[in-house]
Amino acid sequence: MDITTGKVRSALVVGGGVAGPVTAMALQQAGIAATIYEAYDGPADEVGGGMGLAPNGFEAFDAIGVGDAIRAVSTPMNGIVLQSWNGRRLATFGTLPGLDPTRFVMRSELFRTLRQAAEARGITTVHGKRIVDATEDADGVTARFADGTTATADVLIGADGLRSTVRRLIDPSSPAPQFAGTAGFGAMVRDAGVAPTDGMMIMAFGKRCFFAWQVLDDGTGIWFVNLPVPQPLSVNEQREKGGAHWLAHLKQVCEGDATPAAQMLDATDPEAMLFTGSTENMPTNVVWSRGRLVLTGDAAHAPSSSSGQGASLAAESSVELARCLRDLPLPQALARYEELRRPRVERIIKETARTNARKAAGPVARVVRDALLPVMFKMTKPEKNAWQFRYPIDFEAPVG
Known part of the structure; x- marks a missing residue:
């Protein structure tokens, strides 16, 4: 010093x-x-x-x-579409003016x-x-x-x-760290078998899990799941059961939701499954x-x-x-x-x-959530959340 x-x-x-x-x-x-x-x-x-x-x-x-x-x-992700389990669009968030897209x-x-x-x-x-x-x-x-x-x-x-x-x-x-109620899974697939999503990440609040996906113009797909679990689940515990087990389980959990989960999970190599353990704050x-x-x-x-x-x-x-x-x-x-x-x-x-x-809502809370979210998002101007995404840093400026 x-x-x-x-x-x-x-x-x-x-x-x-x-x-x-x-x-x-x-x-x-x-x-x-x-x-x-x-x-x-x-x-x-x-x-x-x-x-x-x-x-x-x-x-x-x-x-x-x-x-x-x-x-x-x-x-690049040109925006996010939120939808309910039955395909009802809850909200769409595009890139805010003057900002580059999230990637x-x-x-x-x-x-x-x-x-x-x-x-x-x-x-x-x-x-x-x-x-x-x-x-x-x-x-x-x-x-x-x-x-x-x-x-x-x-x-x-x-x-x-x-x-x-x-x-x-x-x-x-x-x-x-505090357990946030879900565990994470995901993968990238070379041929999703699903139509491109025009640069949008689509996120669905399913009946039993949260499923999100994006498909690029060349057919490459990205998906991830937040699965509600009663207690923390470590990455090692996920790996012990293996990709094939979780793909079958997630396909069952996503059944009945208006998402391409079945196609994208079927297109996933069990050895390419990515495990992220419990969500925590x-x-x-x-x-x-x-x-x-x-x-x-x-x-x-x-x-x-x-x-x-x-x-x-x-x-x-x-x-x-x-x-x-x-x-x-x-x-x-x-x-x-x-x-x-x-x-x-x-x-x-x-x-x-x-x-x-x-994401971890139960059957009753899910109904309330799906009813209220469109109203909430309609009343909220996108610019209200811009503070999260605008944080300019002038490295050369002296710190006061």
Whole structure:
């Protein structure tokens, strides 16, 4: 740390998913040397399903020069159509004026693109480093890893996801993620056997599950399901039963709904099934920082996948954290970072909780939901929700 200004010059970034590489690249751009420490023994390029990247997320990606690389591996979604189980259209949301469309990307492609961009900039990722403890002194913070090795820098940034170890090091009484009532499944199919959806993602509140799909002009299809489950379901538990089991079960659950679920599930290779485990939210009473330790991304604020904002918010926070560390002494930097970010992310988490409740609705609640949603959406102007998608970042602007 610069002893004359108290500003950070080096950082340990724990976690190599989305937030980790974005944080490291943003820090490098801010003049702060960063090394990524990842628990996995190798790149996690094949981990996870698909996700939406919102326009606000691309503001952050563009701020560090990786936006175009991510656009190249993602597919634009011109809008979203919401419908009920019987095919009744509840609402249509197009791209807001002045904004680029949300884009769909496979998590593996996003991981690979970010990893390669960080490598191209000379940022080191050290694999097989599972953090177990951290100690601080006047000179810096030292991370201790499960293999007995250590690393020291001015600040330690936890970008280690929903079950963050760094979060527990900051606050041993930190709350656990909250189960949101559903489990996620999905796949990409080469020949969906279904008509193209003209760039729209169609989402159906089915009688027994939530089914969404998009079909491109070349016949490639993307689908995902949020299945209400009585208790949390892990990715390992999903995998143990296998793709064939879940495809048969989901086809049965979707039966009777006015969706192409049967055709798209039949077109899915069981080995290509993607499992995402339970949908979960992080509670809003998380402590974000202590001393030289701070959180970013899902470790700090994880809206469930229903928000379509998880990766985008992670990118925003990672870039804003780098700007704060560039411009302010450490204690003030972390305070300003939280001041900038917490109100926004907690508002989105609150909005997402309502969406999750709709997806997990029972028979009676489903009838009420389908009756009220068209009225609600008709009364709500699209611009009212624009705040979620408009978050310009001027990286060069000083943080006040």
